[in-house]
Amino acid sequence: MTLIAYKPGDIRFLTASVLIWLFISNTVFAQDLQDSSPAAQPDSAVFEPYETKRSFGYHLLALPSYAVDLLAWPVGEGFKLAERKFPDQLEGERGRFGIYPLIETGVETRTAFGGLVFNRDFLGSNHEWRVEALFGSSNYNKMDFEYFIPGFFETEDEIKFNSIYYNDPMESLFLGNEASLEEETRYSVEEINARIDYSLPVFEVHSVAFWGAYRNAIIRQSDRRDSSLDPFPPSLKGRTELFSAGISLRIDLAEEEPRTYTGRRFLFNGGYHHSIDDNRYAFFKYRFEWQEFIAVPFLPNTRRLAIKSRLERVEPLADKTIPFFELPSIGDSRGLRGLRGDRYRDDKSLLFTLEYRYPMWDFVDVVLFLDEGQVFRNFNDVHLRDFHTGYGFGLHFLGSENLSFRVEFAFSKESSRTILSISPNF
Numbered sequence: 085m086t087l088i089a090y091k092p093g094d095i096r097f098l099t100a101s102v103l104i105w106l107f108i109s110n111t112v113f114a115q116d117l118q119d120s121s122p123a124a125q126p127d128s129a130v131f132e133p134y135e136t137k138r139s140f141g142y143h144l145l146a147l148p149s150y151a152v153d154l155l156a157w158p159v160g161e162g163f164k165l166a167e168r169k170f171p172d173q174l175e176g177e178r179g180r181f182g183i184y185p186l187i188e189t190g191v192e193t194r195t196a197f198g199g200l201v202f203n204r205d206f207l208g209s210n211h212e213w214r215v216e217a218l219f220g221s222s223n224y225n226k227m228d229f230e231y232f233i234p235g236f237f238e239t240e241d242e243i244k245f246n247s248i249y250y251n252d253p254m255e256s257l258f259l260g261n262e263a264s265l266e267e268e269t270r271y272s273v274e275e276i277n278a279r280i281d282y283s284l285p286v287f288e289v290h291s292v293a294f295w296g297a298y299r300n301a302i303i304r305q306s307d308r309r310d311s312s313l314d315p316f317p318p319s320l321k322g323r324t325e326l327f328s329a330g331i332s333l334r335i336d337l338a339e340e341e342p343r344t345y346t347g348r349r350f351l352f353n354g355g356y357h358h359s360i361d362d363n364r365y366a367f368f369k370y371r372f373e374w375q376e377f378i379a380v381p382f383l384p385n386t387r388r389l390a391i392k393s394r395l396e397r398v399e400p401l402a403d404k405t406i407p408f409f410e411l412p413s414i415g416d417s418r419g420l421r422g423l424r425g426d427r428y429r430d431d432k433s434l435l436f437t438l439e440y441r442y443p444m445w446d447f448v449d450v451v452l453f454l455d456e457g458q459v460f461r462n463f464n465d466v467h468l469r470d471f472h473t474g475y476g477f478g479l480h481f482l483g484s485e486n487l488s489f490r491v492e493f494a495f496s497k498e499s500s501r502t503i504l505s506i507s508p509n510f
Contacts, residue, residue, distance in 0.1 A: 180205045186218060196220025210234055226250045241284045248277040254306050257316075257408065259429055261459045261470055265498070270306035271316045273409070275299065281332075293332040295355070300325050301409060324407050326365065330355025338377055342447065342482040344509065345385050349375040357410065366404035371396040375510060380440075390439040392510060394419075397432040406431075414457040414472065417503045421455055422474025422496035430459035434466065437510075441480075449480040451492070472496070482509070 184200045198218035206213055212232040219225050226248070233243040251274040258268055276299075283293035302323045305316045331354060338347030354370030373394045379385040396412040408429065414420040415427030419435055435457040442450045455474040460466050478492030492503040 186216065196224055196226070198226075224252050236282070238284070241282065244281045244283070246277075246279045246281075248275075250275055250277075256424065256426060257429070258427055259408070259411075261428055261430060261465075261472075263428060269316050271320070272304040272306045273301060274304075275301035283332075289336050291334045291336075293334075295328075295330055295332065297328040297355075298326070299328070301407075303409070320408055323361065324365070325360040326357050326407070326410075327360050328355050328357045330370075338375070342509075343386070343441075343443070343449070344377045344390070345388055346377050346379055348377065349373075351375075364405055365407055366401040367398050367406045367410070368401070369396075369398045369410060386443045388441055390437075390441060390510060392435070392437040394435040395432070399431075412459060414459060417490075417492075417505050418507065419455070420457040420472060420474045420496075421453070421476060421492060421494035421503060422499065422501060423472065424499055424501075427498075428459045428472070431461050432463075433457065433459045444479070447482050449482065450477070451480055452477050453492075453494075455494075478503070480509075 181203045182201070186198045186200055187196070196218040197220070198216065200214065200216045202212070202214040204212045211234075212230075214228075214230045216228040217226070227250075228248050229246070231245040235241065236243045251272075253272040255271050255273050256268050257271060277297065278299075279295060279297040281293050281295040283291060285291045300323070303316075303321050305321065333350075333352040335350040336347075338344045338349050351373040352370070354368065357365065357367050357369060359365035371394065373392065376391040378389045378391070380387045380389060398406050398410060398412065400406050411429040411431065412433035413426040413429040414433050414435060415423035415425055420427070435455070437453065437455050439451050439453040444450050453476060456471045458466065458470045458472060460470075474494055474496045476492055476494035478490060478494075481489040481491075483489065488507065488509050490503060490505050490507065494501045494503060
């Protein structure tokens with residue numbers, strides 16, 4: 085913990101700034117009341133005393149909001165100035181075609197640079213495509229291609245093609261919920277994924293998607309660490325080709341666009357996976373997720389809680405096995421933040437997330453979050469004492485099509501992370 089000491093002069097300056105800000109705010113508010121009053125005349129102003137209806141408890145609960153408002157005021161003024169000077173660049177809506185630079189950095193991924201290119205109306209057909217590429221040091225590379233076809237059979241249905249090439253010479257493997265950092269082994273991975281989804285809305289709040297996928301993964305010993313210090317098990321090395329097919333269901337009873345204030349969502353994704361090159365692997369893998377959104381009592385509905393619980397598991401068929409990279413894990417930007425990637429792996433994983441969200445501006449939310457999770461082999465192995473904790477804060481820049489750009493600072497007893505990502509709103 086870092087303690088910050090303030091000098092008397094700093095305190096006087098801070099106090100004077102707060103008093104000036106309150107004076108200006110009250111003056112503007114009183115002027116607005118005067119101008120909007122029917123009895124107000126240009127030559128005579130009518131001032132009537134009034135009493136606030138907000139209780140002491142209301143102001144006590146709103147203290148974090150007041151603090152954020154005060155600290156964020158200079159940044160907000162900067163955004164307003166930028167909006168006036170550069171209105172076209174800050175519309176918040178992507179155009180038909182665009183090119184953007186990308187950068188990815190972190191302890192695990194090191195640093196990679198690349199770009200994003202997209203077209204939302206390819207050849208005037210309403211088809212969309214997107215290409216994302218990252219090239220980094222130490223032979224770390226990633227290329228992602230997506231193609232959307234709306235209204236393929238019906239007006240509201242959609243087909244999506246997605247293919248990814250990825251290689252990283254220094255992935256980490258930890259098995260079990262009690263795996264320590266000393267038990268880490270490193271491996272090199274090179275893989276190609278291809279997937280097709282056909283999604284169809286059912287009524288207004290339900291949707292179903294059928295999907296098929298192909299995965300080709302090559303696992304080797306990492307050449308970035310001394311293999312004599314952490315030898316990777318020979319039985320886990322080699323090439324694995326998997327064919328998968330499954331179904332996704334979504335029941336959405338939550339208010340949308342761009343913020344979710346109240347309601348709930350239920351998500352399910354399940355699939356059958358089988359190896360192509362041999363008969364070693366055959367298993368089912370599925371995930372249940374429940375999301376709940378609750379307005380905080382006594383505060384405006386823009387101050388709300390977001391709760392997420394997720395269960396993921398794999399089940400082998402008969403005497404078949406499961407490749408280790410298909411085991412559920414916790415420790416990523418959408419799971420237990422604050423832990424390094426794939427920190428724990430096992431047959432099943434359980435995750436709980438609690439977020440408090442407060443709007444800073446029309447398109448930005450301040451978020452405080454707490455994550456709890458664990459992996460396990462059997463359900464009777466789940467214990468409160470075995471949960472791992474992550475916590476932190478961040479900013480969510482809300483965009484169109486239920487997407488947000490997230491800047492988050494996450495912490496745990498093992499490590500801390502800075503997360504920059506674009507993902508669907510939760």
